[in-house]
Amino acid sequence: MTSLKVFIIARAIALIPTILILVTLVFFIMRVLPGDPVIAIVGMKAPMERVVELKKELGLIDENGNEIPLIVQYVNYLMKLVQGDLGRSLIWGKRPVVVEIMEHLPATIELAIAGFLVSLLIGMTLGTIGAGIGGKVNSAVRVYSAVAYALFIPWIGMMLQLVFSVGLKIFPVGGRIGVGLEPPTYTGLYILDSLISGKIDSFISSLKHITLPAVTLGLVISGVFSRVTRVSVEEILKQDFVVAARARGLPEYRIMLHVLKNSFIPILTMMGLQLALLMTGAVLTETTFSWPGMGTFLLERIQYRDYTTVQGTVIFFAIIVSVMNLIVDVCYAYIDPRIRY
């Protein structure tokens, strides 16, 4: 196990330059923004003294009204970042960005998990069917993988809304839960929280609300999984142990279980690689269904030019993706020791 520990530490250290590069990139991109963020905050009717005052508050100019050089602002920002401080929002209560992110994060996590489960379900089923039956069905699954990947999330979402919300009125068009049904917070995930607190109507409502977004997101990512499953099941079916097992007269379903078990590592690998796709997909799904997660939050703040929040949110995304990648890597290393190079 020591070598695994060394591996984890080495990987964690390698994470630092990655995050630093992204932070730097995002910081300087945000400073290219045209227009004066301060004026947006104080509104058009405010006097000039108020603008100056606020610039001081934001650390853009010093006590004497001179502009603080960009590089100094950057270093200051990094110092705060290390302490877990992403600054304060420029609008609506000027609350700490970290607090605002934490309010929106559970919604995204809930959606991502649900979408992921849907995609695994669709993807693995179709993949197994394709590889198992072969021939025309296999080709059809292959086409499905390609098409699913290229589906434009907002459009699919809207079509589902058109049919299931506007037409059949089975599912709500958007949102996360019905009026006054928010369960008490334990995990922030409404489905779990409502189960823990035993509020059945909250549970039903949150399940109804998440169905369409999760299916939309799941459908698009399922292409990737059906492909991986299909290819790896195909490979494994060709291997000797399958032939041997069959020769020994093992029941076919047990053979298939073995096959699926063996094809799980490539699928797991793919899961790690799909994190970025999942985040991208979540942003699009959220805006389509007005799901109150990180994606809608980010885009809303872009509209208001709340640049500390935009910057903080993007950096937070960078950190979370890097850390998740690290966790995935560690998982592989644990499962397959050969990876620990």
Next chain:
Amino acid sequence: MYKSFHGVGKIVAIVSIIIALIIGLIAGYFVSLSLAPPSLSTVTVAQATVTTTSVKTITVTSTVGVAPERIVIGVTDKVSDIDPANAYDFYTWEVLTNIMGGLMRYTPGTTELEPGLAISYTVSPDGKEYTFKLRPNLYFADGKKVTAHDVVRSIKRVMKINGDPAWLVTDFVEDVVALDDYTVKFILIEPVSYFPALVATPPYFPVHPAYKPEEIDSDQTAGGVGPYKIVKWVRDVELVLEANPYWWEGAPKTKQIVVRFYKDATSLRLALEAGEIDVAWRTLRPTDIQDLKGKAGIKVIEVPGAFIRYIIFNTRIPPFDNELVRKALAAAINRKAICDKIFLGTVEPLYSMIPKGMWSHKESFLEKYGEYNVELAKTLLRQAGYSETNKLKIELWYTPTHYGDTEVDVAMLIKEAWEGTGIIEVELKSAEWTTYLDYTRKGLLGASLYGWYPDYIDPDDYTSPWVNTSWTGYAYSNPRLMDILREARTKPTIEERTRLYEQAQDIWAEDAAIVPLFQGKLTIATKEGIEGVILDPVMLFRYWLIYKT
């Protein structure tokens, strides 16, 4: 090779049957739910009863017998700071109006002022001192007595914090003192005839001592002296108000008001249709309003609002420095098309900066230029030296989200109307709100679309802010107009002031630098059975007047 592998097919079949079963079960469950809506509504009713019984400690002297109901209002707005020292947006002002109150207030349904927390006021002969007498029976929502010192403390706090709306106080008030426990005296910098209207704005509202004395207190729920108090506040999700038992006018008609915050207008509309909310308030889309009008069980109420939209031509930038060009552009605006096509008649054309419904309103632009007068525009442009071969080339700026997603359509229709003369070529340019304001302030935009929500209901708030002001980049100045406006500000009687504002509007139309486009109506959709919805040009929805029948 795979063909010999029969078992695979079997497994696949089993797996798919199981999945189909699961999906079928879930779908069936939902379908059964949607077929049996009563079960859901009982749940809501049950909850409502629970919440109201929990408020039993309140001793009410209700005016309408027992009103056990709560009313749920849906909005797409945001609440910024629940602190009158920094809140400066429309919806937050509405919330503040419901949990606080000023010395003066508007009589519901009118633009007339009446005493609020004050009983009466007197003005000194020179017009520089206003003395307000407070009601004797004022209490904060926790039962704490309110005196003149609270009023003075709150206003001084606004001046000290110097937040966004502070200018409404600091531009006019030199000092405020408490003469005794029930008398407040304001000493003004110069005479202001509409000072009582200013006193009705949130920066003048007395607040509970719990508000931090020297800094902005964004999520403070202690409130002031109003009909309601906040009992639950989850930002962007829910605001729950409960009747303030100590309110001087007696308890409001509905004990509990719940405000739900929606992400977009579509969800708001569907929430009303699904019965999740009783009232759909700001801001429904024009097409949704039209749909809702035909629905059974839903009432759509329209009231003229006082928000206006207009174009700024910066008279310091060529070709807008040429009066003929400005006049031609003012004449060639197709206001009716904008109102009908984009807003489906939910807004109305405006021919003066002072909106319809306000005293002294005069349609000077209509008198001078008519509606979409292409011939006049052509003549003026030819006079200015432009022709079909030598076209006038201009840029029109708009900002894509701040005024709603219809803004780009407004810009496109104006472009079309202008190009309809055959002598103008328009390029549309857009910038996000910040950038937009910044460019305007720096005087970089020749023609730009803007909107205005009033701070106080007085013609002054619809005229002075554009004449020789820094935020417009000094786009428009006219010394004679400034004199008239200054005089109008200090004259005490409405008759004298009306005469002056009518003159001002004529000069305004003659200069054609700031051109009015349309004025917004407000629309509110409620379930059948919600009464007491009283809206007026002040535009603030008074929750304490609504009730269920």
Next chain:
Amino acid sequence: MYTFRPILRRMVLKMPLTTIGIVGLSMILFVVFMAVFADFLAPYDPTKSVGLSLQPPSPEHLFGTNKIGQDMWSRTVYGARTMLIVVALSTILSMIIGVPLGLISGYVGGLLDRISTTIMDSIYAFPSLILAIAIAAALGPGIINTAISIAVVYIPTYFRMVRAQTLNVKNQLYVEAAVAIGAKPSSILSRYIFPNVISVVTAVFTLSVADIVLTEAALSFFGLSVPAPTPDWGFDLRAGQPYLVSGYWWLVTFPGLMIIMLAVGFTFLGESVSEYLGLREVGI
């Protein structure tokens, strides 16, 4: 350039197009056709209001009209042009930067290689759309700006593949031989390594174009792409969404279908090309 020609010829002429490839190619060609002959196909000016608002599809307005009476068919046709221009520009941009950087980094190695690899890997691991959103928001609307924000996100894709291939080829015997007889690095890069990189670039290209299409659509869906009234599919989709519940289905259906058709077309083509070039499907 001796070794260059046979590879290209083999790739273009002898490529056995699978059914999927042909279907994909014809979808793409259809869109290209629309873009090229937009002036003939579109009966109206896409930026002008030419009819009543919110009219359903009819002989005069094949795809109906939107809320201010613009002809949706004309907007769809011209939208193809906007989309293809952005896609072409951003692809060229990311290739121009990604390919040489990958070549040099892989060939030179050392500190330069480590720095550029770290930077590129960081960007690569990041959710592409979120980065593109941030850049697009910073740059403001416009065709060029949109192309730049998309290109930045796809530079690492080219860089990584080209670098890997360069490392691979660099250790081949014939390259080592060329180094031994004193060939200049520039000629080694251009004559021995670059030709071997072409097939990788082609594969990355065909596989990433679909992504680029979707990214452009997403950016304009968020209102961060081209300025109005430029016809643009993503923009129209966003503009039509509020009208969906009122039953104006044609506003979102057609722009969405076009986006998906183009993306599916490129995915199909990419699939068949990568299969031909022997790159395993899972690899990229």
